[in-house]
Amino acid sequence: MRRQEELRASEEKLRSLFALSPLGINLQDMEGRYTEVNDAFLKIVGYERDEILTLTCYDIIPQQYLEEEPERLRQLHETGLIPAYEKAYRRKDGSLVEVSTSTVLVSGPEGDAFKWTIVEDITERRQVQAAQKRLNEDLEGLSASARLSCRRPFKASCEQRSWPRLAALSPVSPMRSAHRSAMPASQHRPWSGQSRNSKASLPASFRARRLRAL
Structure with a gap:
């Protein structure tokens, strides 16, 4: 029972x-x-x-x-x-x-x-999964766009900052051009091997012109 x-x-x-x-x-x-x-x-x-x-x-x-x-x-x-x-x-x-x-x-x-x-x-579950997938795809697209837009100005700014250094390394720098313009054309010679502090290495006429300028 x-x-x-x-x-x-x-x-x-x-x-x-x-x-x-x-x-x-x-x-x-x-x-x-x-x-x-x-x-x-x-x-x-x-x-x-x-x-x-x-x-x-x-x-x-x-x-x-x-x-x-x-x-x-x-x-x-x-x-x-x-x-x-x-x-x-x-x-x-x-x-x-x-x-x-x-x-x-x-x-x-x-x-x-x-x-x-x-x-x-599971209709609702599938709808939620599909919406989540679309959201993830949208976020990935926005992230890729953001990375691309940030990369472009950074590249340009790097190039802009690089120009002065490249100019300073140029074979004809502004300082060298000034010295060359102060010398007669007949006295233009390469500077390699000459000391900037050595007066003997400069022609007399060039030293005189520098003194008058001072």
């Missing part, structure tokens, strides 16, 4: 979870015919209860996913479980809804095998 009461209490808990679950839950026989569904599942697929109970799971699975079903069913028979994977259902109005489903193999009161499937509508 106590054992029966415990089983009855467990069944009541399961019934409550089945009815109140925010996730879609359905029970199918091994041919895929729906035998029980909760309200959350009806909301996902857009059918009334009496309508969905006349259909099989294969009636609402798009063709591109039907090709995977034999392998999924084989996995269920071998392991008793189909881990969560993503696919789509075709709703009553013809639109597609993206879902994640997982299935376990259970036994009925008379030992018959059934498929207990939990269904999650």
